[in-house]
Amino acid sequence: MLPLMRLLQLASPALPVGAYTYSQGLEWAVESGTVRDEAGTARWIGDLLEWNLARFEAPLLAWLMDAWAGGDDASVAALNADFLASRETDELRAETVQMGYSLVRLLADLDAFSALPGWRTRLLAVDEPAFPAAWSAAAAAWAIPADMAVPAYLWAWLENQVMAAVKAVPLGQSAGQRLLATLGARIPALAAQAAVLPADQWSNFTPGLALASSRHETQYTRLFRS
Structure with missing residues (x-):
């Protein structure tokens, strides 16, 4: 049960x-x-879940876990660089770098992670780790199976998006729970x-997200950092 x-x-x-401070x-x-x-919230979040997260970030996370578990730090660095390059706006890049930095700091000081031989040194060696790189390191170090880790990662993203919608639209708490269930x-x-998507079929082509993020950078009033 520990994993x-x-x-x-x-x-x-x-x-x-700091995930709660971002709306992407x-x-x-x-x-x-x-x-x-x-209904509009369900369409927006559902489309991003299917066409962005599940087709790029999720398979990349699975590959990162394999690379960490296999001791392939060169592949970790390459996949981390690919993810950073895929962020289409300053806000989206700053978000993953900030969250990655915060998670690395936490893991480096957390006995449950840092006490595992070699993992702290390997993680700290990654140059500008994005959030998926740090998250996958913890998942691999703690021997969490990928078929459990990837759905949990997607769920955490979904929960954050729904909670952002509850505040911003706004929606009621019951509506938020309906969205999470659906x-x-x-x-x-x-x-x-x-889990089985070949790398040559990965894609995060979601121009609506890129436009929304770029316009958010100059939005007059904001609750969220992205």
């Missing part, structure tokens, strides 16, 4: 990496009227697809 406990810790909104463009989608109710039901199939 499950570690996974719950990694996927918890209590993980002190959702705040601008609300401001512009693109997202204005529960969109969360899609995660097992998307995670299974991500």
Whole structure:
């Protein structure tokens, strides 16, 4: 049961990496009227889950876990660089770098991670670690199976997006739970697809997200950092 406990810790909104301060463009989608109710929120978050997270970030996370577990630090560095290069705006890049930095600091000081031989040194050697690189290091070090880790990672992202929508749209708490139930039901199939998706088919082509993020950078009033 210990790997499950570690996974719950990694996927918890209590993980002190600042995820709650980001909306990933959702705040601008609300401001512009693109997202204005529960149905619109479900479309926006569901499309990003399927066409962005499940087709790029999730398979990359699985490959990162394999590289960490196999001692292939060169591949870790390459995959981390690929993820940083995929961030299309300053806000999105700053978000993953800040969250990665915060998670690295936490793991480096956490006995449950740093006491494992070699893992602290390997993680600290990564130049400008993005959040998936740091998260996958913890998952691999704690021997969490990838078929559990990837769905949990997607769930944590989904939960953060829904909570951002509850604040920004705004939506009621019951609406938020309906969204989590409906969109969360899609995660097992998307995670299974991500696990076998060849690298030449990875894609994060979501121009709506890029536009929303870039326009959020100059939005007059903001609750969120992205």
